[in-house]
Amino acid sequence: MTMDGLMVFAVLVLVAAALSGAWLPRWWLALTLAGTAALLGAAFWTLGGGAEWDWRSGFALGGERLHLRLDAISAWFLALVAVVGGAGAVYAHEYWPDRERPESAGRGRGWWSTIVLCMGLVLLCANGLHFLMAWEAFALSAYFLITLERERSQTRAAGWLYLAASHAGTLGLFAFFSLLAARTGSWELGPMRDHPELAPLFWVALFGFGVKAGMFPLHIWLPSAHANAPSHVSAIMSGVAIKMGLYGLIRFSGWLPVPAGAGWVVLTLGAASAVLGGAFALAQNDLKRLLAYCSVENMGVILIGLGVGLLGAANGDTAWGRVAMAGALLHVWNHGLFKSLLFFGAGSVLHTTGTREMSRMGGLWRTMPWTAGLFAFGSVAISALPPLNGFVSEWLIYLGLFDAAASHAQVAAVIVPATIALGVTGALALAAFAKAAAVVFLGASRTQAAEHAHECGWWMRGPMLGLAAACTFIALGSVAVWPGIQQPLGAWNPAWRGGEAPAPLAMLGAVQAALAALVAGAVVVLWSRSRANGVRRAMTWDCGYAVPTARMQYTGGSFSALAVGWFAWVLQPQRQLRWPRGPFPRRADHVERIPETVLERVIGPVSDVVMVASSWVRQRQQGHLPDYILYLVAGLAAMGALVVFGNM
Amino acid sequence: MTSILEFIARLAVWLLLAPLLPGIINKVKAWVAGRRGPPVLQLYYDLARLWRKGVVLSTLASPGFIAGPAVAWVAVLAAAMLLPLGPLGASLSFRGDVILLIYLLALARFCTAWAALETGSAFEGMGAAREVSYAVLAEAAVITAVLTLSMQSGSLVLSAMLAPSAGTGAVLLAVGLFIVLLAENCRVPFDDPNTHLELTMIHEVMVLDHSGPPFAAVLHGAAMKLLLFSILLVQAVLPVGKLPAAAAAGALVAGVLGVTVAIGFVESLMARAAFRRVPLLLTTAFLLCLFALLVAWKGGAA
Numbered sequence: 001m002t003m004d005g006l007m008v009f010a011v012l013v014l015v016a017a018a019l020s021g022a023w024l025p026r027w028w029l030a031l032t033l034a035g036t037a038a039l040l041g042a043a044f045w046t047l048g049g050g051a052e053w054d055w056r057s058g059f060a061l062g063g064e065r066l067h068l069r070l071d072a073i074s075a076w077f078l079a080l081v082a083v084v085g086g087a088g089a090v091y092a093h094e095y096w097p098d099r100e101r102p103e104s105a106g107r108g109r110g111w112w113s114t115i116v117l118c119m120g121l122v123l124l125c126a127n128g129l130h131f132l133m134a135w136e137a138f139a140l141s142a143y144f145l146i147t148l149e150r151e152r153s154q155t156r157a158a159g160w161l162y163l164a165a166s167h168a169g170t171l172g173l174f175a176f177f178s179l180l181a182a183r184t185g186s187w188e189l190g191p192m193r194d195h196p197e198l199a200p201l202f203w204v205a206l207f208g209f210g211v212k213a214g215m216f217p218l219h220i221w222l223p224s225a226h227a228n229a230p231s232h233v234s235a236i237m238s239g240v241a242i243k244m245g246l247y248g249l250i251r252f253s254g255w256l257p258v259p260a261g262a263g264w265v266v267l268t269l270g271a272a273s274a275v276l277g278g279a280f281a282l283a284q285n286d287l288k289r290l291l292a293y294c295s296v297e298n299m300g301v302i303l304i305g306l307g308v309g310l311l312g313a314a315n316g317d318t319a320w321g322r323v324a325m326a327g328a329l330l331h332v333w334n335h336g337l338f339k340s341l342l343f344f345g346a347g348s349v350l351h352t353t354g355t356r357e358m359s360r361m362g363g364l365w366r367t368m369p370w371t372a373g374l375f376a377f378g379s380v381a382i383s384a385l386p387p388l389n390g391f392v393s394e395w396l397i398y399l400g401l402f403d404a405a406a407s408h409a410q411v412a413a414v415i416v417p418a419t420i421a422l423g424v425t426g427a428l429a430l431a432a433f434a435k436a437a438a439v440v441f442l443g444a445s446r447t448q449a450a451e452h453a454h455e456c457g458w459w460m461r462g463p464m465l466g467l468a469a470a471c472t473f474i475a476l477g478s479v480a481v482w483p484g485i486q487q488p489l490g491a492w493n494p495a496w497r498g499g500e501a502p503a504p505l506a507m508l509g510a511v512q513a514a515l516a517a518l519v520a521g522a523v524v525v526l527w528s529r530s531r532a533n534g535v536r537r538a539m540t541w542d543c544g545y546a547v548p549t550a551r552m553q554y555t556g557g558s559f560s561a562l563a564v565g566w567f568a569w570v571l572q573p574q575r576q577l578r579w580p581r582g583p584f585p586r587r588a589d590h591v592e593r594i595p596e597t598v599l600e601r602v603i604g605p606v607s608d609v610v611m612v613a614s615s616w617v618r619q620r621q622q623g624h625l626p627d628y629i630l631y632l633v634a635g636l637a638a639m640g641a642l643v644v645f646g647n648m
Numbered sequence: 649m650t651s652i653l654e655f656i657a658r659l660a661v662w663l664l665l666a667p668l669l670p671g672i673i674n675k676v677k678a679w680v681a682g683r684r685g686p687p688v689l690q691l692y693y694d695l696a697r698l699w700r701k702g703v704v705l706s707t708l709a710s711p712g713f714i715a716g717p718a719v720a721w722v723a724v725l726a727a728a729m730l731l732p733l734g735p736l737g738a739s740l741s742f743r744g745d746v747i748l749l750i751y752l753l754a755l756a757r758f759c760t761a762w763a764a765l766e767t768g769s770a771f772e773g774m775g776a777a778r779e780v781s782y783a784v785l786a787e788a789a790v791i792t793a794v795l796t797l798s799m800q801s802g803s804l805v806l807s808a809m810l811a812p813s814a815g816t817g818a819v820l821l822a823v824g825l826f827i828v829l830l831a832e833n834c835r836v837p838f839d840d841p842n843t844h845l846e847l848t849m850i851h852e853v854m855v856l857d858h859s860g861p862p863f864a865a866v867l868h869g870a871a872m873k874l875l876l877f878s879i880l881l882v883q884a885v886l887p888v889g890k891l892p893a894a895a896a897a898g899a900l901v902a903g904v905l906g907v908t909v910a911i912g913f914v915e916s917l918m919a920r921a922a923f924r925r926v927p928l929l930l931t932t933a934f935l936l937c938l939f940a941l942l943v944a945w946k947g948g949a950a
Contacts, residue, residue, distance in 0.1 A: 372710070380758065395748070405798065406803075434761045442766050444768040504744070515726055522721060533701060535703045538707065539706065540857060553769070
């Protein structure tokens, strides 16, 4: 009963927020926060062991009665929606205010509440038809959020690409849900593990949800959309919206039987996404594109966990599958938290410098110490370094992988490459974030804008601090989070319900806490010792060079050049080099661009062929009546032939 | 009580014995070259002197410039405390500690690179770029080596993984890990620890701007890392955990000394490899570990 009330309250409040957003910013903020708080309460209630919430309407919508259910898997994702939805709303209050963006601020607020509401509905719908409706509404509100700054042509192009890719995925989902409804005779969704004939539908779902999840090579829309959207939108897109694709995969691989090869394929795709996403991220020189590719990488990490979970479930519900799946679920939360934090940090930088080009920044820590510190925190967390939370979830996934490999089962043939891929991914992520944090925040300012940057206000700092606190909590108190992970784990595979934590999480938490304390102690000792000995400030030594300039610093491009060279086979960097010539060279430059390989080298040429074919067909459409009569006759003849010979 | 004493003894081994290794390497190099060479304890003198010296900070450096070496030092020490010491075992042992060890070394790498990039110097940027890039290949080799050990022993606890010998693939693993050791500890043929000033350096060039106590932390951390990799290599290859206590201790000490002398000989007899060759070398290390893994895999299946 209380859950009914909470849900009705959340929906009403979010609808009111969406309607009031355009005119009443303060009311909107209060309403959105109240709505997300209610959603968070509902999610925590369910994860805390509360009963599954199930509700059916008395009326029909589109010929079907509404059926909403909140089980542990939905609640796991709903919690993330609520946290990032609330944090982003506070952040937007300063980042995208009416006085700076009179044209789009109101729209942005309205769509923000809408996307939060729609994602909540996607998570709750237990009816295929309504799931598709909510999915479409969610996809469309994301489109309107991405294109808030629609006066920029790049933004419009990014929005268009997103819309096209998203609908290609939705097409897959239409096929998935209608085939499902055709085979079961009802749009109702729920556990159907005893229908082995449904297993092949998994491949359709993998495509449909894979597009949304940004799985390689279906990620083509993701970098430009995340880079060109306003940063709070990038945060919810990257932190939460792409997780809806994962939700779909986890949800329907739990409810429906999966084909035998599912684990193998998901694991392989995950490993490919992880390594290639990491390589692409390292190669980027646009701060937000770097973060976007890093999402592809982290989706890969989660898919590796899911793949091991699927393999474990298929091989007699082994313990290693369980621990890897737990790691995947925890990484969903972790990535949602620190990726939003990083996008908020990037937004703070973008807000004051007006550029996303890292080579125009540098030395920002002096004027933006809070943002620099929080971005550094996020970088350590996302590189999966101890003592922060990214390490905890990757550690669980590693445990599953290593145990699976040591089992000497047949699956080791795919587990071993995936483990090595995960190791390489970790090193690539570290390199990418050393680059991002250092080029933006450290060293000397490369431009005037960077020199005169200013720190963001508390409305932007607060959400970042909140997200960092959540990361810290998971990092040190993962054992307290375990009962929460256990619920969706049991809902996904009933054989894994209950039982103890599969890994010494309490021990790891204690070690991480000790490490954090030791780190703090060592920093204090070293700092005070240096102070006691005397600290003198002088120019960077730089091997004695007397007049260093900011332009002489290592740029992001040169930082990643070595690794980009190793991955040139997939990154396909385009270089334009003009050498300095003669004794008094006029001009010399070197421009390097990393294309989105799949989009520009695969999808582009294919769509060119389609365009050529279409224009050829169009030339035949000149409005001559005899032509059309010929088409008609030919078509009838073909159908007649089909009727006559088809029955033979 | 005994556990506290043991803990202190273990800490002493790591803190006090680690700076001995670079001294031994230098002695070996001097002996091969027919020189007398610096005293074996030279690094101790250097550390004591640096700890008392003042600090010159770049005008560009943030507080992270001092924090970086501190965090990196703690990370290496924590990784070392996870490593079993022959008959002593590990001070802290749990399932998955080996992954924590690898990632603690990664944390040290991140902090070193961070501190290097603080100064805005092109040299240090170059060193940091190389460090994090080569780590991609080294990480693949290390993960493969760990997979080999875990397949061999069927465990994910360091003390159990390192107790038996690496079996048939031990030689492959030894060579692979030795190459990784040279790369991770910036020895010839990857790096030349004798000079800071070349454009060609990796690690040494990252610490150009450090001075005083932070530089002492950097040097001591590097020495601990060298000891850590040596002990890891010896225990991975020799069945130290299966021997009686005295023999195990002897084998461990002899093994570490052997590794140290081998590094000295490599540095005396080889030149630093051209930079194009570094990825090739690291890939070789990866492939050697991969073959060791295949041997362990097939051995386990039989």
